[in-house]
Amino acid sequence: MFTVQTSSPEETRKIGEAIGRLLAPGDVVGLMGDLGTGKTVFAQGVAKGIGARGPVTSPTFTLIHEHTGRIPLYHVDVYRLRTPADVEAIGIEDYIYGDGIVVLEWADQVLSILPDERLDVMIERQDMSEDDNLRKISISPHGERYRDMLKELKAIACRRD
Numbered sequence: 328m329f330t331v332q333t334s335s336p337e338e339t340r341k342i343g344e345a346i347g348r349l350l351a352p353g354d355v356v357g358l359m360g361d362l363g364t365g366k367t368v369f370a371q372g373v374a375k376g377i378g379a380r381g382p383v384t385s386p387t388f389t390l391i392h393e394h395t396g397r398i399p400l401y402h403v404d405v406y407r408l409r410t411p412a413d414v415e416a417i418g419i420e421d422y423i424y425g426d427g428i429v430v431l432e433w434a435d436q437v438l439s440i441l442p443d444e445r446l447d448v449m450i451e452r453q454d455m456s457e458d459d460n461l462r463k464i465s466i467s468p469h470g471e472r473y474r475d476m477l478k479e480l481k482a483i484a485c486r487r488d
């Protein structure tokens with residue numbers, strides 16, 4: 328696991344962007360964390376890193392936003408769906424096992440329908456802190472491909488320091 332702390336939406340976007348640059352067709356990123364922690368902000372960064380077109384807004388009501396670009400990006404929010412069966416009903420598997428990149432908010436609600444190989448990103452508020460803008464971002468790779476990706480991400484992070 329790789330953990331970073333951010334102190335602004337811009338910083339969270341930057342982490343998302345660095346990951347977006349490393350993503351390839353077929354990749355799946357599961358975003359987790361409470362309401363308003365920054366999942367959509369993170370997805371905005373990923374979209375920038377991928378080179379996706381169009382503004383990245385919350386798909387809470389629309390469930391799924393498609394963005395064209397170097398690689399198609401499917402930005403999904405399953406908050407209102409709750410159960411894996413509801414999510415299957417919107418045809419999520421076609422996206423997950425397709426050639427685009429899927430970034431899914433509230434992934435922890437539907438773990439059973441997600442592929443075993445994926446990148447999980449958990450965003451948490453730092454409740455003990457005075458600063459409302461602090462977030463802990465924990466990135467967990469599942470599978471060889473994502474472990475390699477994380478190594479690359481760490482190398483990039485080290486070069487920046």
Ligand SMILES: Nc1ncnc2c1ncn2[C@@H]1O[C@H](COP(=O)(O)OP(=O)(O)OP(=O)(O)O)[C@@H](O)[C@H]1O
Nearest residue numbers: 333334335336339362363364365366367368460462
């Ligand atoms: N370090 C930070 N990283 C990300 N967002 C931050 C940070 N500090 C403050 N914020 C603010 O937190 C909010 C995050 O909103 P965002 O819509 O991305 O959350 P979300 O997790 O997608 O919420 P929801 O559960 O409703 O989908 C924004 O208002 C953003 O400005």
Ligand SMILES: [Mg+2]
Nearest residue numbers: 366367385432
């Ligand atoms: Mg959101």
